[in-house]
Amino acid sequence: MLKQTADYLTFDLLGLTPGTHLGEALNFFLYDTTKIFLLLATIIYIVAIIRTSFPPEKTKRMLSHKREYMGNILAALLGIVTPFCSCSAVPLFIGFVESGVPLGVTFSFLISSPMVNEVALIMLWGLFGWKIALIYIGTGLVVAIVAGIVIGKLKMEKYVQDYVWEMQVGNAEIVEQTFRQKLDYAREYTLGLLKKIWPYVIIGVGIGAFIHGYAPQDFLVRYAGRDNPFAVPLAVLIGVPLYSNAAGVIPIVHALMEKGLPIGTTLAFMMAVTALSFPEAIILKNVLKNRLLAVFFGTVAVAIVLVGYLFNAIL
Numbered sequence: 001m002l003k004q005t006a007d008y009l010t011f012d013l014l015g016l017t018p019g020t021h022l023g024e025a026l027n028f029f030l031y032d033t034t035k036i037f038l039l040l041a042t043i044i045y046i047v048a049i050i051r052t053s054f055p056p057e058k059t060k061r062m063l064s065h066k067r068e069y070m071g072n073i074l075a076a077l078l079g080i081v082t083p084f085c086s087c088s089a090v091p092l093f094i095g096f097v098e099s100g101v102p103l104g105v106t107f108s109f110l111i112s113s114p115m116v117n118e119v120a121l122i123m124l125w126g127l128f129g130w131k132i133a134l135i136y137i138g139t140g141l142v143v144a145i146v147a148g149i150v151i152g153k154l155k156m157e158k159y160v161q162d163y164v165w166e167m168q169v170g171n172a173e174i175v176e177q178t179f180r181q182k183l184d185y186a187r188e189y190t191l192g193l194l195k196k197i198w199p200y201v202i203i204g205v206g207i208g209a210f211i212h213g214y215a216p217q218d219f220l221v222r223y224a225g226r227d228n229p230f231a232v233p234l235a236v237l238i239g240v241p242l243y244s245n246a247a248g249v250i251p252i253v254h255a256l257m258e259k260g261l262p263i264g265t266t267l268a269f270m271m272a273v274t275a276l277s278f279p280e281a282i283i284l285k286n287v288l289k290n291r292l293l294a295v296f297f298g299t300v301a302v303a304i305v306l307v308g309y310l311f312n313a314i315l
Contacts (some may be wrong), residue, residue: 002031002035002038003031005030005034006027006030006031006034007027009030009184010023010026010030011023011027011029015275020206021213021214022213023213024213025209025210025214026209028209028212028213029205029206029209032205032209033201033202033205034145036193036201036205036279037194037198038073039203040090040091040194040201041190041194043091043092044091044189044193044194045186045187045189045190046186048185048186048189049182049186050182052177052181052182052185052186063290069084069145069149070100070106071101071104071105072104072105072108072145072148072149072152073108073145074105074143075096075101075105075106075108075109075112075144075148076108076109076111076116076141076144076145076148077112077141078106078109078110078112078113079109079110079111079112079113079114079115079116079144080112080121080141090110090280090283090284090287091193092113093106093109093110093287094164094193094287096109097160097164098164100153103151103152103157103160104148104149104150104151104152104153105148105152106148107147107148107151107152108144108145108148108149108298109144111143111144111147111148111275111300112140112141112144114274114275114277114280115143115144115271115274115275116136116137116140116144121133121136121137124210127313128214128257131201132263134297135267135280135311136270139267139271139307139310139311140271141290142303142307143271143275143292143300143303143307145305146303147296147299147300147303149293150299151295151296151299154215154295156291156292156295159288159289159290159291159292160268160287160288160289160292161286161287161289162198164287166225181192196286201229201279201282201283203282204251205279211260220235220238220256220261220269221256221259221260221261224238224261224265225260225261226261226262228262231262231265232264232265232305232309232312233305233306235265235266235268235269235272235308236269236271236272236276236301236304236305236308237272238269238272239269239270239271239272239273239276240272240273240276240277240278240281240297240301241277241278242273242277242278243261249270249273252265253269256269262312262315263311263312263315264307264308264309264310264311264312264313264315265308265312265313267307267308268304268305268307268308271304271307272301275300275304276297276300276301281297282294284296
């Protein structure tokens with residue numbers, strides 16, 4: 001329904017031609033902006049209601065495991081069964097931080113959730129076979145766990161925006177609320193968070209829409225082919241400004257592989273699109289300070305590049 005509405009507004013009401021740069025960019029912007037806001041509002045609302053029923057200590061106890069690194073592993077595995085896009089995973093990330101979950105553990109979830117999910121597994125299995133599918137899942141988990149551990153070791157809690165820490169007190173820990181009170185709290189929490197991040201969503205999707213509409217379709221194949229030793233980092237750089245969930249990028253991945261792009265380069269591109277999207281960075285900018293945001297993107301980007309080179313070497 002959202003896609004049909006975006007098509008109607010773009011091509012019928014405004015009279016733009018399908019396939020043109022402006023038409024495709026505006027269509028992408030209308031569709032993805034609406035989709036992201038709906039996802040954000042729904043997920044934030046649900047998370048807020050859940051938080052009124054489950055004290056933050058439960059979440060903290062589950063993911064703050066006594067055994068070192070176990071929390072990162074559990075958070076990365078949790079990301080597999082919560083197949084959110086990179087933008088809509090942010091509310092859960094904030095919820096984890098508010099609950100006192102270690103910062104590195106929350107990043108393991110933030111990376112794993114958009115990058116690795118059952119939809120991508122099923123589609124990759126059907127298109128490329130079980131070996132490629134399991135390789136993708138395995139490398140995605142490794143990236144999420146290792147990157148989360150590295151960020152946790154850097155002790156960068158002071159680079160989370162102050163208002164996130166302030167949310168740890170007050171309504172978040174109220175117990176024995178009526179169902180009406182829970183709904184009222186969830187509504188206020190959702191509206192408050194959306195008011196903080198909506199400009200960043202618009203800016204991020206707008207930039208992504210421009211790239212989507214105006215970037216040549218064969219750009220990646222042309223400049224990141226087999227003969228280019230820097231193909232993998234170039235694929236990551238090209239993938240970051242784009243925006244899609246894992247399922248949405250699968251058809252692009254299939255087309256790239258059919259055109260001869262190596263599997264490692266293709267997987268690196270897919271991971272960059274799903275785990276390091278520019279719209280996600282714009283939204284996270286309102287949650288993380290610049291240094292932590294740079295460390296997050298840099299750590300994950302390096303890990304993805306290494307994975308790409310690894311699989312180009314062994315496959």
